[in-house]
Amino acid sequence: MPLANVHYPTYYETLKKMLALYHDKIELKLGLEFGMQAHTIEKYEKLFARFPFDFIILSVHEVEDKEFWTQDFQRGRTQKEYNERYYEELLYLVENYHNYSVLGHMDLITRYDKAGTYSLKKLKPILTKILKTVIADGKGIEVNTSSYRYGLSDLTPSRDILKLYWEFRN
Numbered sequence: 783m784p785l786a787n788v789h790y791p792t793y794y795e796t797l798k799k800m801l802a803l804y805h806d807k808i809e810l811k812l813g814l815e816f817g818m819q820a821h822t823i824e825k826y827e828k829l830f831a832r833f834p835f836d837f838i839i840l841s842v843h844e845v846e847d848k849e850f851w852t853q854d855f856q857r858g859r860t861q862k863e864y865n866e867r868y869y870e871e872l873l874y875l876v877e878n879y880h881n882y883s884v885l886g887h888m889d890l891i892t893r894y895d896k897a898g899t900y901s902l903k904k905l906k907p908i909l910t911k912i913l914k915t916v917i918a919d920g921k922g923i924e925v926n927t928s929s930y931r932y933g934l935s936d937l938t939p940s941r942d943i944l945k946l947y948w949e950f951r952n
């Protein structure tokens with residue numbers, strides 16, 4: 783049979799099947815990572831409305847449709863500019879989008895920052911706003927451990943950001 787005619791069950795179809803089989807044995811949840819941008823909020827609101835999600839990670843992988851890992855986003859900007867612009871996008875999202883559980887890999891931009899880690903002191907005002915908005919909204923933050931795979935010296939977000947989060951939580 784040609785590949786195009788094969789029906790691959792979707793994630794949701796598979797989960798429903800597994801729920802029917804195992805619901806009395808294990809707890810199964812429906813979750814996704816939403817890679818969002820300010821201008822895609824509406825698209826994700828529609829996706830969220832279609833399925834009974836239990837858990838959503840809100841993440842930013844690109845800004846102005848420009849990817850970080852390719853350096854398309856950073857190109858033509860100073861380190862200060864691309865760091866500030868990234869966190870402005872995060873702030874906009876947490877202020878304007880609420881159907882999520884945790885904010886994903888909050889300092890992802892650091893992973894692709896060829897100039898090194900940007901000053902936490904300079905970012906503290908915007909990080910504070912983001913974290914306080916997340917906490918006030920009853921959400922959490924994800925500790926992404928892929929930093930081990932990437933050989934980075936810190937977690938994503940960094941331990942300093944985790945400490946800030948903990949400070950505001952208490």
Ligand SMILES: [Zn+2]
Nearest residue numbers: 815841886887
């Ligand atoms: Zn991600």
